[in-house]
């Protein structure tokens with residue numbers, strides 16, 4: 001069985017601040033920058049991914065492919081990755097955070113470094129895709145990146161079987177996808193910008209064990225199948241974002257700050273969502 005790892009960064013042990021997860025080129029003029037903190041966090045992210053890779057191979061995976069899924073998607077340190085893997089890096093990928101799930105033989109997806117959905121209290125760096133999406137609902141059920149990516153993976157018949165991150169990210173993923181998802185909690189949020197962490201080595205140890213269990217359970221795990229015609233709603237922080245999205249075929253205004261479209265299949269779902277996030281990233285003044 002092949003495993004795809006969707007590696008995000010905010011849910012990494014020790015991470016509680018945007019300065020730790022912002023590549024220098026995406027730090028805006030108003031944002032603080034910390035090259036040192038970012039370099040340390042990406043090294044720790046890479047070690048957590050390596051722990052998941054090791055666990056997967058210990059449980060009999062035949063190949064592990066890692067997709068860098070965090071901002072800019074060039075965060076993992078290639079030279080430090082387990083030499084047995086192939087990895088995907090760079091942004092503007094058709095399947096985004098689960099790019100690679102369409103490759104032949106992928107049997108399960110792991111989420112590493114995941115975070116809770118937008119609006120979650122006491123969850124470090126909780127958000128959904130961008131800082132300005134207030135909520136995403138699939139068939140009326142509020143979800144986060146864990147749900148969006150599972151719907152895309154489900155199109156290819158691939159279940160999600162591991163999530164690592166803060167306690168609320170793990171709980172939300174398991175609530176949305178079921179107990180088939182092995183959860184590894186590496187920190188407990190005290191607020192959006194603080195947490196009580198395990199020691200990073202302890203976190204990596206638990207991730208390795210969780211990954212083993214997640215490969216063993218993959219055969220009986222079920223992919224998320226979203227029914228054709230299900231309504232997908234995206235709610236923003238500002239009406240100007242919704243204004244722009246109605247120019248996308250199939251996308252309608254459904255509220256002051258919300259738009260919606262119908263799920264046809266996982267690829268159309270991903271592509272339309274992508275178009276919405278692009279269109280909605282407008283400046284707030286013309």
Ligand SMILES: [Zn+2]
Pocket residue numbers: 008009010069070071
């Ligand atoms: Zn991220």
